[in-house]
Amino acid sequence: MPFLVFGLLLWVGAHIFKRVAPAQRDGLGASGKAIIAVLITAGLILIILGYRDSPFITVWTPPAFMVHINNLLMLIAVFVYGMSATTGRLRGKLRHPQLTAVKIWAVAHLLVNGDLASILLFGTMLGWAVSEVILINRAGPWERPAPGPAKKDIVLVVITLVMFGVITGIHTWLGVSPFPG
Known part of the structure; x- marks a missing residue:
């Protein structure tokens, strides 16, 4: 279940980042969108793998x-x-x-x-x-x-x-x- 938990943390954290820290998100510029997209994708993959492997x-x-x-x-x-x-x-x-x-x-x-x-x-x-x-x-x-x-x-x-x-x-x-x- 650790992959599921970590994936959920990545998903939620990456999505909420721009809402709770808009100045920091804006400071990342265009490359920040790519970083967030990678984090969300990694989170989703971990969620799927973690959910499938959970007891x-x-x-x-x-x-x-x-x-x-x-x-x-x-x-x-x-x-x-x-x-x-x-x-x-x-x-x-x-x-x-x-x-x-x-x-x-x-x-x-x-x-x-x-x-x-x-x-x-x-x-x-x-x-x-x-x-x-x-x-x-x-x-x-x-x-x-x-x-x-x-x-x-x-x-x-x-x-x-x-x-x-x-x-x-x-x-x-x-x-x-x-x-x-």
Whole structure:
């Protein structure tokens, strides 16, 4: 589990650095972005390797029906994440669509994973997303973008369904079927 913990520390630290130390981050210039990107990537790799290699230590046993709630929340999370890129009517409805999607994703996975490594991973990601939103909101006001055409929202729905299919396919391929058999 040390790789998982170290990866989470790298991920959170690299992401929050520019929020808690903006002057130092700005002082790094363009090369600072590359350093942060490398730290985030290294963190992600360590998270994946650490999570895969962590022992399964049961903390609680989720009820079977939580799988359905997880799947619904994941569909919503994919849609909300996509709102960050939409140019449709939904544009600007949420200030932090990507971070909101991470929060939904984390809660959904906490509902169906009762082992220590999962609680550590998804709980940390939930805490990070909440912290980021608080830090960003404290940094200043938000200028809401103007909404675009409704047809772009239909495209978002189609992309959401396709991406949800891809994500569930990858989970199934990895041996973690998101659908009860």
